[in-house]
Structures are given as structure tokens and as C-alpha cells.
Amino acid sequence: MKIDDSLLELIKGHAYVAHFKSENLDGLILWILDAQDRVADASPAMAAYYQLDRDEIIGKRATDLEPALAEQYLQENRHVRRLGQPSSSSDWIHLPVGWRKIAMTKCPLPDGYIIGVAHDITDTDPMAGWLQRLDLAKGRLSLGPRYRDEHLTLPEYLVLHRLSRNHSYHDIARELNISAETVKYRISRVKEKLNALTTPELWEEVYASGIIHLLALPLHLDAIPRTHEDLIELTRKARRRQL
Numbered sequence: 198m199k200i201d202d203s204l205l206e207l208i209k210g211h212a213y214v215a216h217f218k219s220e221n222l223d224g225l226i227l228w229i230l231d232a233q234d235r236v237a238d239a240s241p242a243m244a245a246y247y248q249l250d251r252d253e254i255i256g257k258r259a260t261d262l263e264p265a266l267a268e269q270y271l272q273e274n275r276h277v278r279r280l281g282q283p284s285s286s287s288d289w290i291h292l293p294v295g296w297r298k299i300a301m302t303k304c305p306l307p308d309g310y311i312i313g314v315a316h317d318i319t320d321t322d323p324m325a326g327w328l329q330r331l332d333l334a335k336g337r338l339s340l341g342p343r344y345r346d347e348h349l350t351l352p353e354y355l356v357l358h359r360l361s362r363n364h365s366y367h368d369i370a371r372e373l374n375i376s377a378e379t380v381k382y383r384i385s386r387v388k389e390k391l392n393a394l395t396t397p398e399l400w401e402e403v404y405a406s407g408i409i410h411l412l413a414l415p416l417h418l419d420a421i422p423r424t425h426e427d428l429i430e431l432t433r434k435a436r437r438r439q440l
Contacts, residue, residue: 232309
């Protein structure tokens, strides 16, 4: 987004981002922070995501809205102000409307101001659809109509997860404290549910269905997600390793 003189005049004159009429701003989440990281201005879209009236957001510190990301948020803002250059990132953020994948750009302005522009890209992330199919309370993953609405159980998923990392049946059995025969049985159940007769066919289905996106999580026995918050945190860690 280009920062031009008219925008700077709006900020200096305490005009509201919400009053922008440009069609290019439709659907954007916009906010302006002052030098103390307080919200100087916010768009209706931002207020809607926090389920607050716009006037309730103005004057709040940014970290009050995102306490879980407080230190990270402040470090990013200091970085943008120090370098005088825009900064872009994307991450899963827990909002009152639920977990959303947000692509965010922060641009430095005079007098310590920062303008933030964000897009909700949840629907473009293949992970999002699988998160909706995952029932952590019941410990199962819905495979959807492609596979007759079958479910992978958590034990089956754990075996498939390790198999995707090229672990042998013996290694998987040792890691999960089960027998190699049990590993073999669970894999056969996964193949049956995914309509695969052979191991190559199994991996074809894993890729074609999109399950591979969940298998990319850095799952370990001491970090099995019990809530969607846990799962998102694992997802965020995996994304950071890829950057």
C-alpha cells in the first residue's frame, strides 16, 4: 500500500481510516498506531474482528488486543520504526471470531506512527479446511465425502504421521510403545479408509486429499495437541521453521 501525502494529512488531522472511500480498501483490516503503540485509528473491519465498537478500540494499546503476541508484536513495531522500512508477515491469530490466518504489513510513518494493513487469508491456506475436520475432543479426523465420511482415529493418525517421516514399523512401534503388528494393522486400516491397496497408492491419496498438510506438523509424543489452540501453536512453530 502506498503511503502518500493525503494519507499523512489525514493522520495528522485525526481523520479516520474508516472514512476512506477508495474501493481498493474494501475488505482490508486497517489500523494506525501512535509512538506509544496505542491505536490512533481503526477501520470497521478491524472492530468487527475484535467484536468491539470502533470507539472501544481507539486508545487501546495494541498488546491489549493481542496479549498472547505482546512481546513479539512490540519487537516487530520497534523493528519497523528503527529501520524505517515496511515489514510483512503471515500467521495464525486467535481472534474473538476464532482462529484466522492473517497476512499483515506494517509501514512506518512520521512521528513514530505505524499503519497496519492486513488480509484474512484463512480460506487460501489448505490447513484451514483440515482444522475444521479435526475433532480433538473425540480424537478423530474426518476424511470427508471423498472417503465416505470415514474418520481416522488419533492412533491411526499418529502411525501415519510417523510413517510420513520415513520411520520404520519397528521405530514407530518403539516410539508409540506398541507392537510392530499393531503398527501394521493401523496402517492397513488407514489404507482401507483411503481406498488404497498398496503403499504407493496410500501416498497418492495422502497427497491428493490434502492430508499431507496436517502431516507436516512437527508432532511429537510429548506435544500431541489436545485443543485447537495447541494445534495452531504447533502449526505456527512449523511455519516459522519454514521461513
